[in-house]
Amino acid sequence: MAPSASPSSAAKPLMLGLEKILTYPTTIALCRAFITSQSAEAHKYLFTKIFEIVKQDTGRDMEFAHIHGRGSEVWTMDEHKGQALGFGMSLAQLSQNVVGYDAWQVHRLVCSLTAYEHLERCFRLCEIHFHRNIVKIKSYLSPEVMKAMRSIATTEAHPDFEKTLDLIRHGGPKARNWLYDKTTGSPFAIPALYQPRSKISLEDWRASRSSSNGVEQKHMDVNRNGKGLTLLGGVMHGFQYDAQALDAIKEHIETQVHRRHQPADHQKRAVQSVLRNVRAGSRMVESVDRKISTSIEKTSRIEEQIFQAGQRNKTGNITKAARKRLDNLCNQLEQEERERRLLVTNGSGVFSAAADAGQSPPRQRQRMSSPGH
Numbered sequence: 001m002a003p004s005a006s007p008s009s010a011a012k013p014l015m016l017g018l019e020k021i022l023t024y025p026t027t028i029a030l031c032r033a034f035i036t037s038q039s040a041e042a043h044k045y046l047f048t049k050i051f052e053i054v055k056q057d058t059g060r061d062m063e064f065a066h067i068h069g070r071g072s073e074v075w076t077m078d079e080h081k082g083q084a085l086g087f088g089m090s091l092a093q094l095s096q097n098v099v100g101y102d103a104w105q106v107h108r109l110v111c112s113l114t115a116y117e118h119l120e121r122c123f124r125l126c127e128i129h130f131h132r133n134i135v136k137i138k139s140y141l142s143p144e145v146m147k148a149m150r151s152i153a154t155t156e157a158h159p160d161f162e163k164t165l166d167l168i169r170h171g172g173p174k175a176r177n178w179l180y181d182k183t184t185g186s187p188f189a190i191p192a193l194y195q196p197r198s199k200i201s202l203e204d205w206r207a208s209r210s211s212s213n214g215v216e217q218k219h220m221d222v223n224r225n226g227k228g229l230t231l232l233g234g235v236m237h238g239f240q241y242d243a244q245a246l247d248a249i250k251e252h253i254e255t256q257v258h259r260r261h262q263p264a265d266h267q268k269r270a271v272q273s274v275l276r277n278v279r280a281g282s283r284m285v286e287s288v289d290r291k292i293s294t295s296i297e298k299t300s301r302i303e304e305q306i307f308q309a310g311q312r313n314k315t316g317n318i319t320k321a322a323r324k325r326l327d328n329l330c331n332q333l334e335q336e337e338r339e340r341r342l343l344v345t346n347g348s349g350v351f352s353a354a355a356d357a358g359q360s361p362p363r364q365r366q367r368m369s370s371p372g373h
Contacts, residue, residue: 026249027214029222032238034231043086044093051094066103066121066199067095067110074200074208076124079133084123084188088115091122104199116187121199125192127153128211137174143345145171149178155195155205221245285348292351295340302333 031050035042051062063071077083095111095118102108134149148167151158158164168179182189191198195205225237252258309326344351
């Protein structure tokens, strides 16, 4: 005998009311999409289909504040060119049936905006991904160039933004290629990182999410149920996980029993983020201090070799080979001191005095000015 019909586990939490579900402090997956291409056209099709589903379910078009005067103000995504451009193209298509003028360029109709112009009005890049990609090439960058790169993601206007870009442009091949990608390869990137170049208001920018980590967390959670599945397996695993997640929300709302031992609220996440940054910063400072200590030991060895060479050459009868070795040692010493002074700026300050003393070591000058050199 077949079991009697009953609401599905995914439908039970909805009985609590949509308002309670949507105001619950967590990320909820409203739909899952499986695509075989990451091109802009594929993402345009994907977003267009999502907008159509929204209209079928609610009877209203998906609305954006800069197009309809109400609706979504800001969308935060990671730095995928196809996804960003496809999103902008879908907004351009969505605006074709809207009669109205743009709020920033009042002489232009909203329907005449290009994909990139739509992105300027509602699109932000995930700052976590942005900084993580800079760290990947930090070994090719000077501290000044790396600082200039990081400074682009801000709401504060630069005194001279073009000068900052010029500093990055002359920071080596990696920095130059990075800047080319941000300005030419991905024209949406600078406005999506640097609020003064964006059309998003400062209030909306600060109120919106600066990262897409909440969505990324959902990817990791559902991947625990299985990876490398068939299409049907992926669909069913996603459905089952979403149903379980909604059940957990239902139980918490009704009984105040959380699925975690500790609450996952914004305050706790902020504290954990600060603690993680402190620990990471401490590890970095300790690593830099170890490099400085090694550099000081190496400098002492080079200085001793220079001193011994100077003692042997006091008579002034220095051979060409000996002079060449002495020149190489002096160049190594100067190079080591330059590198150490750069390291000291990121260290704990314990070795700052040693670095300052290395700027003009008197014994070194005495050796380099020895007779015959």
